[in-house]
Amino acid sequence: MGAEPSRKGDVYSYGILVLEIFTGRRPTDEMFKDGYNLHNFVKIALPDGLEQIVDSSILFRQLEEEESHSKREDIEIDEEDKSIDSENPRQMSTNLRKCLVSVLNMGLACSEDSPKERMSIGDVTRELERIRNAYIGYETHGEMRQRVI
Numbered sequence: 001m002g003a004e005p006s007r008k009g010d011v012y013s014y015g016i017l018v019l020e021i022f023t024g025r026r027p028t029d030e031m032f033k034d035g036y037n038l039h040n041f042v043k044i045a046l047p048d049g050l051e052q053i054v055d056s057s058i059l060f061r062q063l064e065e066e067e068s069h070s071k072r073e074d075i076e077i078d079e080e081d082k083s084i085d086s087e088n089p090r091q092m093s094t095n096l097r098k099c100l101v102s103v104l105n106m107g108l109a110c111s112e113d114s115p116k117e118r119m120s121i122g123d124v125t126r127e128l129e130r131i132r133n134a135y136i137g138y139e140t141h142g143e144m145r146q147r148v149i
Helices: 007-023 038-045 056-073 094-110 121-136
Strands: none
Touching: 007 038, 007 094, 007 121, 038 094, 094 121
8 A cells, every 4th residue: 555564464464364375266257347356355255255255165175085084094974064065066064164254353353444453463473373273173282183074
């Protein structure tokens, strides 16, 4: 916006990058005009419209990884925690949903219009670590529990 480079400006750019990666949409997409932008697109959709805004390649990649893992490990798949139904690839597990909502909310917090309202980079790294640990199955005291897919 013409201001001098700053950490808050870098956080904004990072937030937009996160939104771009997870939605598969560019901030310059033709759908974004007249004040409607990538930030608003995600903000309006969360949390109920998550399946409509997340890049489908993320969901398909998750399905492939889980299928590969279950074949390798020959473990039973819990139907309630199954990430993606093969007939409906946009249906996702509660764990994946929470992870994506958290990441997108972090992207929104980083890309607020006002620099004062944005997350600090320290808070961003702590939030990313918290999301990662929750997703891969760490309990709050740091011990890894067995992950069942």
